Amino acid sequence: VGEAQRCRRASDAHMARERRLSSSAEALHSQLAALQASRAAGEKDVQVVAESKEWGEVKEDSDDGGNAEAQRCRRASDAHLARERRLSSGAQALHSKLAAMQASLRSQLPVQASSVVGEKDVQVVAESTEWGEVGEEDSDNDVGEAQRCRRASDAHMAREKRLSCGAEALHLQLAAL
Known part of the structure; x- marks a missing residue:
């Protein structure tokens, strides 16, 4: 009984392997057929003809050595x-x-003028203080440190927003191609 079961299992395994190989061969065959069908335009088979001389040779007169x-x-x-x-x-x-x-x-x-990244007319306003000094009474004060952290965070968020908007615009342009 044990030998018959081993033989049947081996036979089943062999048949399963053959089915896998056959399906793989069919898939490769269909891929090859699709590849051959989609060959580039202008590509064709040509007949190769043997020649007795080099392609660069021409009939030259023996008395025209300098020519x-x-x-x-x-x-x-x-x-x-x-x-x-x-x-x-x-x-x-x-x-x-x-x-x-x-x-x-x-x-x-x-494309509208306002949708192009980096293309916008802005008004320049003269300020009396440096941008980093706005609202600071004392640089050693804890309130000043909190303001700097908040400004840095706001600047970071604004930068992230600009980058994501630019990336989205670029993605839309590439998707349109």
Whole structure:
């Protein structure tokens, strides 16, 4: 009886393992199929052809030995110019896409002058005392210490509020992208 139970348990464990492996293989297969289906635009399979000569070789006349160096220099210059044209057109495409994204963002989020962080007109008022001396009679007084603590706490709370408002505005702008 003990041997039959061990055999049945081993068989059940083997079957469970096979089911797990099969489901994992199916999941990997579906992920691979999805990856292949979502390949980038413009990507395609091409046929590779063997050539008998190097790509840089050209037909050169045997009596034009001095002209071969000029041809190589011209080919290098042409390759450089072609690369520069490709880079310039890519940069222009990126700039136009960025401008379109910015215009779209601006149209989606109407920005008011008061909502931009750090952009606000304020009135400057002349004071007769330093800001730290307001309401203090004696720096050794306990009341002065309590006022300093309260002011520090108020300043900290105001800073936290500014930071959280700025972070929230940044989060909203990033979410709109």
